[in-house]
Amino acid sequence: MEDEVRCGRYVNPSDAKRKFKDVADMWLRSKNNVSEGVRARYECELRTYINPKWSNVPIGAIRHDDIARWVTELSTGNYPAKLHWKHNPKPLSPRSIKSIVKVVFAGVLDYAVKVRYLMENPARDVEIPKPEYKDLVFLDIREIEALADAAERVGRPVDGTIIRFQSYVGTRINETFALQVGDIDFEKRQIRVRRTWKNSAKAQRLGPPKSGRPRTVAFPKFLAQPLRELVKEQPETAYVFRAVKGGHINDHNWRRRIWRKAVQLAGLEDIEGLTPHSLRHSYAAIAITAGADVKILQRQMGHTSASLTLDIYGFLFPERLGQVADVIDAERTTAIVSKRD
Structure with a gap:
């Protein structure tokens, strides 16, 4: 003892x-x-x-x-x-x-x-x-665009932009609704994710992102114009995606008023488990297909580690062992030829 x-x-x-x-x-x-x-x-x-x-x-x-x-x-x-x-x-x-x-x-x-x-x-x-993350729900680009068009018809143009923003930027829905005008850098096509809406039994309140740290994400060129329209003549502290009366959008109300109706109008109601978070998964699938590596994907999506990103989306990464071998072969050939010269 x-x-x-x-x-x-x-x-x-x-x-x-x-x-x-x-x-x-x-x-x-x-x-x-x-x-x-x-x-x-x-x-x-x-x-x-x-x-x-x-x-x-x-x-x-x-x-x-x-x-x-x-x-x-x-x-x-x-x-x-x-x-x-x-x-x-x-x-x-x-x-x-x-x-x-x-x-x-x-x-x-x-x-x-x-x-x-x-x-x-x-x-x-x-x-x-x-x-088993293979059960995650993904939409392809055609389905995303059909859903965005439907959201515009059942709601406003901003609702279609929300669908596209979620699908092609990959932020969490309450990170999106917490974005303010001053968070956007149009010159670099980057957005600083500093806050998110936290849901509780009483009300929503602003807090840090899920990882606890701000991060910078990039957005594609085609989103620049609709985003500029949304922030035009707005103060730095105004929300980018605003409700009809100008305040922030409540995600629960948006799901009820816009999301569910848009899913039905787009003919996607038979996809089991389809939620707004599925758009974030869809972004990951599109980014991986486009060649994004795991570290870039981790930073964009705000995961705490690359291992978490691989745990969720690792099965989407293509098998590239053959490509690596081909690159090594080409590098060796180039080095030998240059040495002879």
């Missing part, structure tokens, strides 16, 4: 008897830098999926095998849960399981390790199903 104290490995056995729900409450209180929406998701996952299983379990009694079995239960729909309207549990997607197990559940146990209630986190090495 003395050796463990000196080496910083000592854990008070009574702390390992703390119930999971109590440590989870402490973990939530420690999350001072997350948005209201993220906090609400953490609380929902704890209440719905995690606490029904682990609420009264001492943190020191949680074992790797127990967590692995729970992951299987989440995958098959055979798990305890607190669901609304007496719904029965159903198999969860790999992305949901990742959030529940690796972000929230493991986050609570990480906190227990940090405050020395536990020596190690048994959830970190547990394997979870790999997310």
